[in-house]
Amino acid sequence: MEFLEEEEPVFALERLSSVPTPEPIEVCKCLLSAESSEEEVISERKKFVLSIVSRTENYLREHRIPELIRFILTKIIATQSKSKGSMNIADYIVQLLDECMLFRAGLSAAPVLFEERHLKAVIKSFDPNDRGWLSAGQVRRAFMTLGLSLEDLKLDEKIPTDIVLKLLETVQEQELHNLLVAGIP
Structure with missing residues (x-):
């Protein structure tokens, strides 16, 4: 019986040495007690598992998978309420x-969340008196309302509503395209 107990750790070390060495990972300092100045010792197996988790999270973030899932679920909810x-x-x-793949390939229209009638309704809510223009602040709020980004755009003080509509359509399609090509070299 003693002979077997001595052999088991050697066998375990041989198995661990055949596993590829994982990349070093950082351990959150909040997991370490404040009194302890000792470094936390993490087993090789745990390092291996944590490196897989880390690589998986990086892949999902790089390819914007959670955003794609959110887009799909939002489209399902919107379509289900109409049907x-x-x-x-x-x-x-x-x-x-x-439809997304055809759009990404440039062969079809974008399956965007907001149709033209939705965008016109948002613009109308910011221009109830039909002035025919929106201020830069109103345009920013319209973009925020729709969850679209307005980065790198310089806005005039008064922007005609037809230009705002075109801008909303274009940005919406660009954001969907960027989502669909995320992580593709």
Whole structure:
């Protein structure tokens, strides 16, 4: 029995040496007690698992997968509220992804979340008296309302509503395209 107990650690070390060495990972200082000045010792197996988790999180972030899932779920909710009967969600997701790939390839229109009528309604809410223009602040708030980014755009003090509509459509399509090509070299 003693012979087996001595052999087990050697066998375990041989197994660990065959596992590729993971990249070093950082340990959150909040996990270490304030009184302890000793470094936390992490087993090789735990380092290996944590490096896989870290690489997975980086991949998801790099390819913007959570944002893509959020876009798909939002489209499902919006479409389901419009449809009278029940729809097959799996078939709808396949159709939506096909439309996204065709858009990414430049072969079809963007399956954007906000249709032109939605964008016109938002613009109308900022221009209820039909002045025909929005201030730069109103344009920024319209973009924020729709969850679109307005980076790198210099706005005049008065922007005609037809230009704001075109700008909203363009930015919406650009953001969807950027989402669909995330992580592609």
